[in-house]
Amino acid sequence: MATKAQPVPLSYLKGPTSVAPLASFRLLFGLLMAVSLVRFWANGWIESLYLEPEFHFTYLGLDWVRPLGVWTYALFGLCFVAALAMAMGWRYRWSTLVFFLSFTYIEAMDKTTYLNHYYFISMAALLLLLLPADRGFSWRNTRDAEVPRWMVLAPMLFVGMVYFYAGLAKLNTDWLFRAQPLALWLPGCTNLPIIGRFLEQNWAHYAFSWAGALYDLTIPFFLCFRRTRPVAFLVVIVFHILTRVLFPIGMFPFIMVAAALIFFPASAHKRFLIPLFGQFPQRHRTPVSRTTPAFAQTLVALFLAFQLLLPWRYLIYPGELFWHEQGFRFSWRVMLMEKQGYTTFTCVDPANGERWTVQNHQFLTPFQEKQMAFQPDFILEYAHHLSHHFEQLENRPHVQVFAQSYVALNGRSSQLFVRPDVDLTTAQRGLHTIDWLLPFNDTIHGL
Amino acid sequence: MTSAKAVFTTTCTGILAGLALLLTSCENTGVGPSDTWDRAAMLEHQTSHFIVPAFQAYSDAAADLELSASAFATAADQAHFDALEDALGSTYIAWQSVSFLEVGPSESVALRYRTNTYPTDTTTVIATAQQYTGTSAPNFQLPSTYDQQGLPALDYLIHGNTLAELQSSTELTAYIARLAGEVATLAQTAANDWATQAESFASDAGTSASAPTNKLANDFVFHFEKELRAGKVGIPAGVFSSVTFPEKVEARFSGDSKALFLASLRAHQMFFSGTAFDSLSTGPSFAGYLDHLDIKEGTEMLSDRIIGTFKGASSLAAAIDTTFEEQTRDDAMRMLELYDELQRGVVLAKVDMMQAMNIKVDYVDADGD
Numbered sequence: 001m002a003t004k005a006q007p008v009p010l011s012y013l014k015g016p017t018s019v020a021p022l023a024s025f026r027l028l029f030g031l032l033m034a035v036s037l038v039r040f041w042a043n044g045w046i047e048s049l050y051l052e053p054e055f056h057f058t059y060l061g062l063d064w065v066r067p068l069g070v071w072t073y074a075l076f077g078l079c080f081v082a083a084l085a086m087a088m089g090w091r092y093r094w095s096t097l098v099f100f101l102s103f104t105y106i107e108a109m110d111k112t113t114y115l116n117h118y119y120f121i122s123m124a125a126l127l128l129l130l131l132p133a134d135r136g137f138s139w140r141n142t143r144d145a146e147v148p149r150w151m152v153l154a155p156m157l158f159v160g161m162v163y164f165y166a167g168l169a170k171l172n173t174d175w176l177f178r179a180q181p182l183a184l185w186l187p188g189c190t191n192l193p194i195i196g197r198f199l200e201q202n203w204a205h206y207a208f209s210w211a212g213a214l215y216d217l218t219i220p221f222f223l224c225f226r227r228t229r230p231v232a233f234l235v236v237i238v239f240h241i242l243t244r245v246l247f248p249i250g251m252f253p254f255i256m257v258a259a260a261l262i263f264f265p266a267s268a269h270k271r272f273l274i275p276l277f278g279q280f281p282q283r284h285r286t287p288v289s290r291t292t293p294a295f296a297q298t299l300v301a302l303f304l305a306f307q308l309l310l311p312w313r314y315l316i317y318p319g320e321l322f323w324h325e326q327g328f329r330f331s332w333r334v335m336l337m338e339k340q341g342y343t344t345f346t347c348v349d350p351a352n353g354e355r356w357t358v359q360n361h362q363f364l365t366p367f368q369e370k371q372m373a374f375q376p377d378f379i380l381e382y383a384h385h386l387s388h389h390f391e392q393l394e395n396r397p398h399v400q401v402f403a404q405s406y407v408a409l410n411g412r413s414s415q416l417f418v419r420p421d422v423d424l425t426t427a428q429r430g431l432h433t434i435d436w437l438l439p440f441n442d443t444i445h446g447l
Numbered sequence: 448m449t450s451a452k453a454v455f456t457t458t459c460t461g462i463l464a465g466l467a468l469l470l471t472s473c474e475n476t477g478v479g480p481s482d483t484w485d486r487a488a489m490l491e492h493q494t495s496h497f498i499v500p501a502f503q504a505y506s507d508a509a510a511d512l513e514l515s516a517s518a519f520a521t522a523a524d525q526a527h528f529d530a531l532e533d534a535l536g537s538t539y540i541a542w543q544s545v546s547f548l549e550v551g552p553s554e555s556v557a558l559r560y561r562t563n564t565y566p567t568d569t570t571t572v573i574a575t576a577q578q579y580t581g582t583s584a585p586n587f588q589l590p591s592t593y594d595q596q597g598l599p600a601l602d603y604l605i606h607g608n609t610l611a612e613l614q615s616s617t618e619l620t621a622y623i624a625r626l627a628g629e630v631a632t633l634a635q636t637a638a639n640d641w642a643t644q645a646e647s648f649a650s651d652a653g654t655s656a657s658a659p660t661n662k663l664a665n666d667f668v669f670h671f672e673k674e675l676r677a678g679k680v681g682i683p684a685g686v687f688s689s690v691t692f693p694e695k696v697e698a699r700f701s702g703d704s705k706a707l708f709l710a711s712l713r714a715h716q717m718f719f720s721g722t723a724f725d726s727l728s729t730g731p732s733f734a735g736y737l738d739h740l741d742i743k744e745g746t747e748m749l750s751d752r753i754i755g756t757f758k759g760a761s762s763l764a765a766a767i768d769t770t771f772e773e774q775t776r777d778d779a780m781r782m783l784e785l786y787d788e789l790q791r792g793v794v795l796a797k798v799d800m801m802q803a804m805n806i807k808v809d810y811v812d813a814d815g816d
Binding site: 048184188190247249349366406407 | 484652687797798802805
């Protein structure tokens with residue numbers, strides 16, 4: 001089945017196709033989300049990541065998103081139920097909306113836990129919200145149904161784009177010519193059977209780096225074509241199993257393998273969906289309207305345009321992206337750098353000249369401190385929090401906060417990160433260029 | 448269909464050709480040759496040539512402390528008092544070599560907290576001691592009693608009271624024996640556990656977060672940062688407060704703070720550079736691992752830079768010719784200089800060393816991506 005006929009006529013995009021790939025996507029995505037949420041809860045992460053910390057790092061403009069105390073568990077419960085309902089296609093619009101909002105809220109509670117795959121989940125849910133993935137093989141209609149072809153192509157484009165952008169992000173000299181960060185990470189897996197013994201070898205670091213970049217850049221295309229698709233899907237499975245074995249990346253491999261199924265034609269999906277949903281009696285079939293509201297098309301188009309453009313926002317900012325990280329998140333920059341820092345803060349009370357260094361563990365969990373130590377927006381937010389803290393608790397009206405920060409990137413020696421002479425309380429949070437960082441001592445070429 | 452294929456093929460070929468061109472046109476600037484580093488040999492050396500003998504030496508010293516304390520409780524004379532002071536001093540020094548090794552067999556018993564939480568709660572310690580009946584001691588396993596036991600409490604009772612005061616109270620001397628007994632029991636358990644479990648500990652040369660090497664490196668860095676840098680120097684010197692706390696130095700009643708600091712620093716340096724506990728041999732170590740990975744800044748090896756901060760801190764501390772408590776009172780600047788030198792070492796150990804050895808600092812059980 002050609003999915004990239006060209007030039008793509010509008011009639012092709014609007015032409016009818018089976019909802020099956022979309023229904024599979026909905027079903028698997030919902031079920032995997034339910035499993036993920038149970039796993040998150042069972043691992044005690046609600047407690048350790050959201051309830052134990054006294055302070056939370058927030059996203060710009062989302063400061064009001066906070067953990068809800070013991071109700072956080074209810075939020076996870078709600079999200080879990082919504083995920084299952086979404087999977088079944090029960091009250092699909094509402095369940096998907098609730099899932100999207102609750103999951104996104106959870107992720108926004110503390111950016112310490114930011115992961116690209118959490119962002120992927122939020123965005124995939126948003127896209128599903130705009131598509132009638134419940135039209136067939138669902139609670140309200142257990143049989144097949146037709147949808148305009150663009151509705152199946154949209155998630156395909158989104159998933160393909162995630163891979164392709166992840167690949168583009170790897171086209172830099174650190175990844176390709178220093179094999180970083182894999183040269184640092186892979187030797188940690190030498191105890192694995194069979195491949196373990198190679199993972200300290202330099203050539204293996206390069207082989208993995210180049211293969212990874214090539215995989216990300218090309219796999220969406222190989223998945224598009226009937227002749228290459230079976231092999232490509234096999235590669236998808238092998239690739240994600242490998243990443244799962246090598247790195248602690250949780251549910252992400254399963255989600256991406258499931259997502260890649262969207263590239264398969266309806267006939268393949270139906271082989272599973274028809275027997276599965278055929279067990280259920282045909283429910284009162286809602287008449288399927290062939291017309292989709294124009295605003296849905298517009299919103300999906302806007303969504304895709306937004307996704308295509310957002311990763312490029314880093315071009316606005318001068319300096320090394322890996323260093324200042326302005327425009328790093330929400331851009332599919334996955335497994336791209338090994339960055340560690342050590343950041344301490346000295347407070348000065350100008351009223352009496354008193355100065356003291358803060359013991360970060362009194363304010364942050366080890367995880368928060370670790371994430372804070374190398375990310376400028378975290379450093380700034382924490383510095384502001386410290387000033388606020390001493391104002392509130394020690395009645396010191398304006399405490400100046402200076403950072404002593406050392407950061408190492410991709411195996412380079414650590415270097416001073418934040419300008420030590422800048423009182424961070426005078427710096428504003430925002431999207432403007434950060435001017436209180438010292439420049440990166442090296443150059444990384446590439447996208 | 449065919450044109451789409453053509454576009455696709457062209458794109459793929461283009462990407463491949465581009466990548467190939469990039470590869471051939473650039474020199475390999477990656478990390479150095481990385482034939483296999485024998486983590487098992489490193490772990491074996493660290494365990495059997497440092498950890499096990501260090502725990503044995505500490506346990507022996509603590510056993511001697513317990514004996515001296517019992518002898519003093521039986522006959523509180525000057526000779527037994529002198530012996531007790533000596534035994535406490537030796538035990539405190541021996542402790543410094545195991546303090547940063549709270550992994551494996553010594554991980555579960557809160558050894559560090561129970562042995563050396565300072566400053567000690569003098570008010571409670573003396574009150575408990577004076578009313579000691581032989582059975583009235585607090586439950587020493589409770590975290591709330593960490594600052595009422597161990598070497599700091601003994602330091603206070605033995606050095607914070609005159610011999611006459613001690614001689615006048617059998618409760619006091621009996622309680623000293625009791626506290627010494629607790630220290631010795633913990634030490635002996637740890638040493639025995641190490642002696643019996645060392646082999647299995649050293650046999651896991653894995654790289655997971657809970658693998659021995661990762662735990663050792665993490666506790667080494669943790670101790671360097673929190674105990675050596677902050678506890679022994681930074682906190683008394685007022686780094687973390689707007690005033691100094693000279694009374695918060697380690698072993699303030701014996702005035703041994705400087706000697707204990709130097710002993711701890713020396714132990715860190717020995718362990719880092721692979722010097723055996725008996726100083727007679729050297730073996731594979733973190734320093735050796737870093738050299739093997741060829742980690743350097745310019746021409747200077749990272750291992751040498753870290754050892755440089757140990758040496759720098761050592762000479763700064765040696766130049767202090769009084770106790771840390773007095774030095775803090777007289778001129779805290781010299782303490783702050785010492786702190787700064789240690790801080791340099793902590794950055795190198797916690798950031799550069801840990802990144803090079805691919806060991807996660809403060810491992811957190813959460814997903815990455």
